[in-house]
Structures are given as structure tokens and as C-alpha cells.
Amino acid sequence: MTESIIEKDRQVTRLTPDPELPGRLERTWRQHGGIWGWLTNTDHKAIGVRFMVTAFIFFLLGGILAALIRLQLMRPENSFLGPDAYNQIFTMHGSTMIFLFAVPMMFQGFGVYVVPLMCGARNIAFPRLNLLSYYLYLGGGLLMWIGLLTNTGPDVGWFAYVTLSGPGFSPGHRADIWAQMITFTEVSALGVAICLATTILRHRAPGMTLNRMPILLWEKLVISIMVIFAMPAVMVASSLLLLDRLVGTHFFNPAEGGDVLLYQHLFWFFGHPEVYIIFLPGASIISTLVPCFCRRRILGYTPIVVSVIATGFIGFGVWVHHMFATGLPQLSESFFTAASLMIVIPTGVQFFFWMGTIWHSRLQLRLPMLWVFGYFFVFLIGGLSGVMLASVPLDTQVHDTYFIVAHFHYVLIGGALFPMFAGLYFWFPKITGRMASETLGKWHFWLFFIGFNITFFTMHFLGLRGMPRRVYTYSPDMHWQTLSAIASSGVIFMTAGVIVFIVNVFRSRVAGEIAGNNPWGDASLEWATSSPPPAYNYLYPPTVNGRDALWDALPDQPVVVGLRDDIRETLVTHSLDTEPQHKDEDPGPSIWPLLASLTISATFVGSIFTPWAIPVGAPPVIITLIGWLWPRGHSPTPMRGRESWSH
Amino acid sequence: MIPEATFHFAGLLAQAVPLAPGSHNILHPGAPQGSHIEWLYWFIFWILLAVYVLMIVGFTRAGAKSRVLSREPLPISEYPEGDRRAKWAVGTAVAITVIILFVVLAISVATGKRVAGMTTSKNPVTISVTGHQWWWEVTYPNPQADQTVTTANEIHVPVGTPVVVLTNSADVIHSFWPPSITGKRDLLPGYSTAFWFQVDQPGVYRGQCAEFCGLQHAHMGFSIVAQSVSDFQAWQQQQLKPAAEPTDQEVARGRAVFLTHTCLMCHTIRGTDAGSRVGPDLTHLASRKMIAAETLPNTTGALAGWIVDPQRIKPGARMTPNPLAPDDLQALVSYLRSLQ
Amino acid sequence: MKRLPQFVLMLIAALLLGSCKREERVLRQPPPADETLNVVQISGLNPGANSIPTPPPSNMYEESAYTVSEGQKLYEQYNCVGCHAHGGGGIGPPLMDNNWIYGSEPGNIFATIMQGRPNGMPSFRNRIPQYQVWELVAYVRSLSGLLPKYVSPSRPDEMNVKPSESSTPHQNPTGITGEPEQRK
């Protein structure tokens, strides 16, 4: 392949290092300083970290709500929280964890930080759209949390089923806040999906053909496409709900030909792919870490990639298993049972190949790998109890009980949180330049692992004993108090674990061991640059000689030269064979994404209170978008089209 | 605030983990459908447990035999021979997975058919259940209007007879779920669906709303009283009667209180002027074991407390507080207690 | 200009307080003291200024979307619909317009419900607890746009102004199919 890269090129020369180059690139690619710089920053690394930090803060807030829930349910007839407060808290907990933590952390956070580096690109595609996505996500999160603080916290469940969330049964603006928060976060996820998919398809290093793409990039690509197909469904659902509530349409009003199941179909058509949008990033981290710490190539690259793609497809065909209790025709029940069982197969394939990779290897059980093993133990329980839920008769029993609560916490905490911590410890040296403490990390792991299992394993029993979800209290006659108290006690361990993690992050950031470029000896491109990477990511954009870029690199592996260093030039390659095609100019820092996000937010929030916010808010939005897209300045040399290239 | 007993872990675990028999338990069903589902549960459970144990043993074994203690990144190694075997092993594992899933699918669909299928040989009892925030309206429809029994929250059924439940909702989505008898069924506004169950053992089985339905979702219980066919018919005949006439002064005064206060705006007592259908039918209130959707026992004290301040017991419930004078309250409770 | 931060802070505080009130779920009503019951003039036929009952001091029933919405539900439950329809009127006068025979102040409407009016409006004194009457008052006033938009309820789910062909007939399924009811 190296030969093929080179032979396309006219001059085969060896690199003559240019000592001035880093300085010039630094000047070209640096962001503004100060607050202005923070507001206008379009560096994918900064935005990726910002996504992660913000999502983690929401994780802590959601965790506090979870602790309040467990405190309330610790004993029967507890008067700690009333039903009104409890309903807001459990709704906020679910909505925060799904919309403000899990997706923004696993998809946006890791994706925005890691993907361009792994592609060998100088920046993400459409960095301003990326920045806008961050601001909108932040806006959605603030909207909902300010809502809670002003007694306007959504109280209709994270799924907001009609008619409970409709105008007749949910007065005030609580449900509107929920619906509009959805709009914010989904627009954000869609924006990042476009950025990531374009980066993966157009900014991969020469030589990183589809056949050599790291599994993480494959998964991010599949997830981005899933986001693009799934998120519109929830936006339609929440927009129709808003219209029903605010201008009196009748989509979900049974008295006027509307339909309550329509909402559920729309919501779960998004809702189930969403589970995979959260699970696949976790799996992608596992597929990255396992070969690195086993010191060998991953076994079954192609089957794993095919499994990931299959998951993306089948994920859209299983949504009705959330609706088995509504009484659908038996044929459709059987179909969705089969589909829900089928999706076990691609997940199983990945597990078997991970096991195979570990089997013949030299396993170094470093801290990130410890979390990977935690993932195996925990996620498998959730995945297997999921098989039970695919079965209609069994699902009609355990649906909406604590059994389900246990199941999806095993799936989501197992499938997302454990890989998240693995990934955070893994890329911590890349992000900060220093190693995280392994001792504290192990304390974190064991505290969290034990606490998690105490809390959520117990919930299986509660569910089997008939405890429904979303109850703010229960009678002592039901004999749920002992198990509930045990479940609540696990919170102490989990809290301690998370505190240890935070301490570890703050300590290791300043006092950790200096990491160097590639402390784990991993194969992917992000480890070829310094830790933390410079603003321009790579002094010379790399090329790739095999699936495991750094392990397969030749001693004189070619680097890309000829990108201009006086403007932010990036290389665009062909989607399939990564042949260099043309050069794009990265737009650089800008205040317009912030302004646009402000006008868009004002319109969204205003529309909760009056439909006039749309016509009044549209002109400022349009003006900011025109201001954003209007070309600034003038290129020093005119841009050239393909005609001039071919002569 | 935290009871000290909460922390007596060892003792608690011992008493918690074995499943205590009860009337509200998926794994202790008292009806054939529940038993089918319970059987299915254990069937799948043992398969899954075996799979889990194998997988965990596999991962642990793989980790243990491969582990090296070096901290520095080791060079990359290749295992071509092992990889070939591993690929065969993975292929086999996938094949076994497919077979297991197929078995689970077949057994699940078969069980589903048994649970949903209707025995047509017997005359079923038809019950219409309508969900309200936050109680259950129960009627036994009959073509003759005066033969229709209306009650609330306590569903009487004859043992050994199929019971067809027609579901409906008056406001939001509820879910009808008696765990010891059968799986749940959502009550959807705008849809009327039907399902059936059958109870073979006499007894009282508890059920609860399983779909989040607002402030008092937690206190929306019901009970299914399974009794012999003759007892059931006697109960039905009793329920068809209008309310008992007052037998003494106190009770008569209680009826007057009922009819001159807020009560009659929402409740029906057949045989009196009270005929509103907003709240539960109280014609035979005293025959029920519990009040407020299985929240309180039907005793004089609980009833009085409920009437005076229902919002203390079920904050958000649709029932208004009734700050009655003590003697009025006493008379009212006596009257309600007389409605056998 | 120096006052600007103060002003912004006050504005935010006012907003927050406003939304807290708007969203409050008033689950436990203050028990109506017997004396207020007597203060309310119930001498039917002189709706002069003196006889207007004073609304509850905080007038919380008109500031909370929850209580207005409760009024909306009560309006249905207590069958106000029977005569006034959904505000359009029928046997009784319409409530959506700006014509008020007995006055549009909360007190006027309260008195109308409590003591009844000639030509058919019955008295609901002792029938409906006072706090619910105030909730009904709030809802009735919202019908003609006398309450701010942010507390006024949107359409109720039961709303059915015309006998709609589009509403699904509530028929019982004939067989046990487990399917949603027959549609075609």
C-alpha cells in the first residue's frame, strides 16, 4: 500500500524536517485566548473535552437525583419526598442520564475527541457546527435543570407518554420543558453525527481504507448513521406533543381521532436504536482496549465489523418489544420477539471474539482493562436478562417492574458507564499528558463495582416480587422494605467510588506521571502525536500501512507534506480507498455558533410560552446563520478547482 | 430518619433473598396463566444462567492463563495456530447461540399461545375494567341494565371459570397487573382491548397499576377475590341490590349528611339521590375489604381519616377533604359502614 | 448602567418566583375556616360591590396552572358542561365571551356558583368545597382570556365540541383477539 500511495505521487522524496514548521502551524491553528477564545473555540479536542466534562457534571447531578430516589424508597411510606417531588426527580434522573449524559458522553464526547485524531486529521469536519452542537446541548441541559430549580421539572417520566403528558393532565410547562429539551439535545446529536460521519468518510489518513479502519471508527460511523435515522423520530414525537399542548392539535387526543399508541411507536422507533447508540460506543471502546492490553491484533475484525453494522440495522426492528403490554396482534408480537432475540447474535459474536482475543495473548491487566473485565461481568447479566424481555408472556409480567429497572441499569451502566471509565482512564494520558493513578483507579473500580451490584442485583428480586416502577412509596404490607433498603445501601459505595474518581482526575492532572506519546503501546493513530496533541494534531499528517496503524507502520512510513501552513488547510481523501482528493480550508474560530445557538435557544424556549416565538424568533436565527455562512475575508490565492489539478 | 435496622445487613440478606410466598409475586402464581409464565421464566433462567457461567468462566480462564505482570507495553505477538482454533470455537459458540435463541423463541411463542388462547368450552364471566386516576371502576356488564353490577377496586371472580376483561381508560394510560395471576395489560384511552384469565384457587390476589399514571400511581392497587361459583353468585346478587335502608337514627343521619354535602357530587349510592359517576360506586362499600384503591383497610377509623383528609394519605387524589363536624362525621361513617 | 446587574437579578428572581407559583401542585388545600363561609354574602339578588366575596388572599388559584387545570377537570366532572358546554353556552349563558351578567370579578363568579342565579343556575353551596369553587372560578375566567396565557390550560383531552365522526366508537370487541378494537 505504501508503494501505491507513493507511486501516485510524482516526487518520491524523504522528509527534510523543517524546524520552523511547528511554530508556523501553531500560529495558524491556535485559538483566541481568554473568554473570547473559549466562546469561539473550534478545536475538536477542546470541544470533545467540553462535552465530556459537561456530560460528567450532568452525570453527577443525575446521580444525586438517583441517591434521593433511593433515600425515599429506603423504607415504606417514607415521607422524605412527596409524589410531586418524586415524579420530577425520577423523570429528571432518567432524562438527564439518557439525553444529557449517556449519549453526549459516549457518542459526542468520545467521538469528537478521538475520531479526528484516530483518522489522522487536523480537525473535525465542520468544526463550527460541532461547536454549535455543544452550545445547543448545553442549552438543553440548562433549560431542564433550571426548570427543576424553578419547580418546573418535567414530571411525566423520561418517555412522557400521552395522555399523561398531554394538555389535559399535565398543566403548566413541565412537559413542554421536557419536549423542548429533547429538541435541543437531538439537534446537538444530529449535528455531531454529521460532523463525525463526514470526518470518518472524508478525512481519514491516506492508506486507512475501509478495510483498515479501526473498529472504533466503524462503530462511530454506524452510530452516526443510526443517529441520523433515529433521532428525527423523537423530534417528531416531541414536536407533535408540543403542538398538542400549545396550539391545540389532536395528534394524541383519542376523542378527536388522535391516538395514544402513535406516540409510543414514534418514541420507541427512536428509543430502541437509542439503546444501541449508547451501547455501541461502549463496545467500540472494548474493541479498542482488548487488543491493546492483550498485545495482539483483534481476532475477527471482519465479523466484528459486520456485527456492528447488523446491530445498526436490527436495532431499528425491535422497538415494539417496549409495547408488548399494550395488546398488539400476536403475529406482530412474534415478529418482534424474533427480532429482539436476533439482535443477541451480533452482540454474542463480539463477546466471543473478545474472549478469543484474550485467550491466546499476553494480557496486561492495567487499570482500563480492569474496567473492561467489569464490563464483561456486568453487561452480560443485563444482556442475558434482556433475552427474557424479548419473550412476550414473560415481558407482560416483568414489564414496568423493578426487574426492568435492574435489567437496563445492567445494560446501560454495564454497557456504557464501565467502558466510559475504561475509556477515560485509557485516553486520560492523551488528553492531559499525564497518567491517572492506578491505585486510586482500582479503589474506584472495586467501590463502584460492589456498590452497583448491591443496588441493582437486588432490584431483580424486587421486580419478581411485584414492585412496579415509578412508585414514590409502597406499603409495608408488600414486604419490599428489606430489599429496598439493601438496594439503597449500595448507593454509598457507588458515591464513594465516583468521589475517588474525581479526586484521581484532579490529582493526576497535575501530579500524575508524565505519559509520553504512547504509554500503552496502542496501535491507533492518536498515539502517534504528542500528549496532549498540539492544536494542529499532527506536525505531518500520517499515512497508514495496515489495520493497526502504528504496529504496522514501516520504519519510513510516509507522512503527508504539502498542506499549507499559513491557512488551516486539511486533506480530504476518498471515502473508500482514501486516495488524496483535494484540500479543504478549516474555517477556524468563530463567535457565530454562539450567537446562532443563542437565537435558536431563545426561539425554542420562547415557543414553550407562545407560538409567536417562532415567527418572532426566526429572523434573528436567519440573520445569525447568514452571518455565520457569509464568507469572511478573501483567500490570499484564489482557490482552484479540479480542472487546474489535472493538467 | 434512617431506621437502625436498615444496617443489620447479614440478618436482612438471609431473610430477603428466598422468595416469600405471597399474593403479589410473579414466582408464586395462583393461576394457570401465571404458572405457565413462571415455568417459562425458570426455563429461560436456567439456560441463561448456564450461558452466563460459561461466559464468565471463559473470560476468567482466558484472563488468568494469559496474564503477564509486566507494566511496560510488550511487543505484539501473533498466534496463527490458536487463531484458527479460536475461529472454530467462535463459530461453534455462535451456532449454539442461534440454537438456544431458536429454542427460546419457540418455547416463548408456544407459552404465549397458551397464555393468550381462550378456552371456548365454558361460559366466561365478562368484566369491564376502566382505569381512573387513581382507582379502578369495575362493572359486570349485562344486557339488562338493572342486572349490571358496578363496584370498584375489588374484583370478584368465580374459580375455575374463564374471566374476560374488557379494558378501558377514562383519562391516562394505566396498566392492569395482578402478578400472581397473569401478565399485565395496558388500559389505553381510546382503545378497548380484551384479555382473559382464570383463577383456580380461591383466595385474595393483589394487583397494581403498572404504568406510570401521575401523582398517585403508587397507590393504585386492586384485588381479585376468587371464590367458589356459589359464593360468587351470592356476592353478585347482593351487589345488585340497592343500598340498605338505614336501620337506626344515627345511620339515617349519616345518609342525610352524605346527601347534603360534597359526597353526592362524585359518588353513587343506588337507592338514594346520589348518582354521580366521578368517583367509585359506594352502594356496597362496606362489603369491600379495602378503601382508597387498596390503600387503607375498610375500618371505621381509616374511613373517617380518609373522608376528613384524603390528601394526607394520597396527596393529589381526586377526593376532596371534608372537614365535617365530629358528630356528622361519625354519623356518615356509620352510614357508610352499614352499606353491606 | 450600574443598576443593570441588580435589575437583571430582580428580573430573574421575579421569573423564578412566577414559575414556581405557576407550577405549584397545590395538593393540600387550606381547610376552609367556617367563618369565611359566613362572611360570604349569600343574599341572592343584589350583586352590588359590597357583597362580592374577597378571593383568597394570595389568589393562588389564578396563579397556578395546576389549580386552573383542576378547575377545568371539575368543570367537566360537576357537569357544568351540561348547560354551559365548553364555554360556548347552551341552556346556560356562554362563558367564553366578555358578557358577564353578574360581573367578571372572581368574587362575582364565586357568588354565582355558591348561591346560584335565577333562571336555572343552581346553588352549589355545601355541594362543592370552597377551594374547588375558586378553582372553577379561575378556570371560568381563563375561558374568556381573563387569566394570563401561561396559566391558562390548552384544550382538554376530552374536548369534543362537535359530535365528531372521527372519534373512535367505543365498542366492545366481539372476540378475544387481543387486538385493538375493530377500526374499519
Added chain:
Amino acid sequence: MEPLREPIRPLTLDVSGLPSVAFGEHNTTWLANVFYMTIEGMMFALMFATYFYLRTRVQHWPPGHLPPAFTYGLANLIVLLLSVVPARLAQKRAPSGNLRAIRIGLAALSAFAIVAVVLRIFEFTVLNCRWSDDAYSSAIWVLIGLHSGHLATELIETLVLLVMSFTPKMEGTRLADVAINSDYWYFVVISGLLMDFLIYGTTRFL
């Protein structure tokens, strides 16, 4: 990875000769536009599905209304179909940087778009229902409203490009944007066709 014994200077892949603009499928904005159209297409698809789902819940369609009148809708349909011509013109001439052709194409496209928007305003008056009547009416209004939003957005975008084409900024990637704008216009036309089929067609025979 073997430690390198002596530093070997890497080979180079010189890309300095590559063009800085790409047209058609190689353009990154083109790809983003495809994704964007997919998102919007999903929205339309789901609204269409909603419409048909609501159809199954009632006996007659439209339930107690006259179907929307043809008049303006038909006229608008013709306008939308004709507008493809200037859109294609602008798209074909964009790579050559022929400013005159681009200006004519964009101006004609803007004119068609303005006519379409005006006709659309009149379409709202002959729908024979109000969004708050029942679920059918709500669906009709949201369908046509959703498409009108796209129409208005596309009009503004075309106008901006038209203005830009009279400034020196219309060069390089802006030319590619003109071509992409036409792609998006086709999307608006196609979704408009489908929407018209739903609200004018299916209301008559479904």
C-alpha cells in the same frame, strides 16, 4: 514494535498540487447535505407514517371535512416542477464559474421560490379545515407546515447565494455551494410532490 536503531527519515506524500475545491460527490459539504436531507427525509417519512396511522383510526377520510381544494395546490405543483429547470442550470454552470449563468439561474430559482411561497400562503386558505378541529386536520396542517418551512428556508438560502453572486466572494467553494443548493432544491420539490399527493390525492380516495 521494534525500537528503531537509527532514525530513518520517513518518505513523503506531497499533496501540495491537489485542488482546493471539489464539486459533486467529493465535496464535504455535499456529503453533509446528503446527511441533512436524510434527516429531513426521515421527518417527512415519519409525518407521512403518522398521517396513514391516523387514517386507520377513523371510518371516513377526511372525517367530516371536504378534502383540501385543488386550485392553489395544483398551481404550486406546476411551479415547483418548472423550478427544477433554473436549479439545474445553476448547478451545471457552477463548476465553470460562469457568473452570468449562475446569476440568471439563481434569480430565476428565487423567482419561482417566491411564487411558490405566495401560492403556499393561499393554499392554507383552502384546506377546508383548521388544525384544531381533529387529528386529521392537525396532520394536514403539520404536513403542509413542515414543507412550507423547508420552502421558506430554501428561498432564503437561494436569495443569499444570489446576493453573493454579485460580490467577489462568489468563487471557490461558494460555487460548489451553488451546486449543493440545487440538490437541496430538488429535495424540496420531491418532498413537495409527495406531500401534495398526500393532502390533495389521498384525501380523495383513501
